[in-house]
Amino acid sequence: xxxxxxxxxxxxxxxxxxxxxxxxxxxxxxxxxxxxxxxxxxxxxxxxxxxxxxxxxxxxxxxxxxxxxxxxxxxxxxxxxxxxxxxxxxxxxxxxxxxxxxxxxxxxxxxxxxxxxxxxxxxxxxxxxxxxxxxxxxxxxxxxxxxxxxxxxxxxxxxxxxxxxxxxxxxxxxxxxxxxxxxxxxxxxxxxxxxxxxxxxxxxxxxxxxxxxxxxxxxxxxxxxxxxxxxxxxxxxxxxxxxx
Numbered sequence: 044x045x046x047x048x049x050x051x052x053x054x055x056x057x058x059x060x061x062x063x064x065x066x067x068x069x070x071x072x073x074x075x076x077x078x079x080x081x082x083x084x085x086x087x088x089x090x091x092x093x094x095x096x097x098x099x100x101x102x103x104x105x106x107x108x109x110x111x112x113x114x115x116x117x118x119x120x121x122x123x124x125x126x127x128x129x130x131x132x133x134x135x136x137x138x139x140x141x142x143x144x145x146x147x148x149x150x151x152x153x154x155x156x157x158x159x160x161x162x163x164x165x166x167x168x169x170x171x172x173x174x175x176x177x178x179x180x181x182x183x184x185x186x187x188x189x190x191x192x193x194x195x196x197x198x199x200x201x202x203x204x205x206x207x208x209x210x211x212x213x214x215x216x217x218x219x220x221x222x223x224x225x226x227x228x229x230x231x232x233x234x235x236x237x238x239x240x241x242x243x244x245x246x247x248x249x250x251x252x253x254x255x256x257x258x259x260x261x262x263x264x265x266x267x268x269x270x271x272x273x274x275x276x277x278x279x280x281x282x283x284x285x286x287x
């Protein structure tokens with residue numbers, strides 16, 4: 044199984060409130076993170092940064108929700124009743140300085156993370172247009188496992204893939220529904236086509252007599268692990284889901 048590279052962005056999950064609550068420091072940390080992610084996007088390296096952006100934004104939204112729930116749970120003096128519903132109205136609780144700063148951090152960070160996420164999704168769409176996905180030979184009725192042939196230049200890297208029954212629904216994480224394992228690399232030539240590679244794989248793996256096999260070809264040189272493999276996984280997932 045291909046493991047996604049560990050996020051090297053340097054933005055811990057608790058960055059918004061630890062180790063100290065200082066708005067200027069948090070802004071500096073976030074801007075540094077954004078610059079590193081944008082640098083990776085310029086190198087056409089989509090993952091793990093695209094998924095990490097979604098995770099960081101979701102963490103901030105959960106933090107805001109938890110803080111709001113805490114505020115509502117505090118019993119402050121009764122100041123009246125809602126004339127429409129009759130519900131009691133209470134004085135707004137005062138916020139300690141650290142909580143006020145966390146509010147400012149969230150207000151600063153969420154729009155910037157959303158902008159970065161949109162940039163990454165746009166780049167992914169652009170790069171997907173440069174990748175061709177083609178079935179190789181006759182395909183079985185069930186395509187939940189088989190082979191991915193990833194071509195860059197004359198090199199074709201072979202990955203075994205499988206798709207589990209329980210699937211991730213988040214569109215940014217669909218590639219995680221496809222598990223891959225690197226097998227070998229071929230050099231393509233007039234006598235070594237995708238069909239020949241599939242024939243070799245069948246001979247070497249008799250437990251898969253007619254495996255689903257797909258060629259994924261990039262028109263430009265894309266980073267293999269950070270971009271081409273995740274895009275290939277998204278494509279095979281979409282194809283297999285369309286067959287279901």
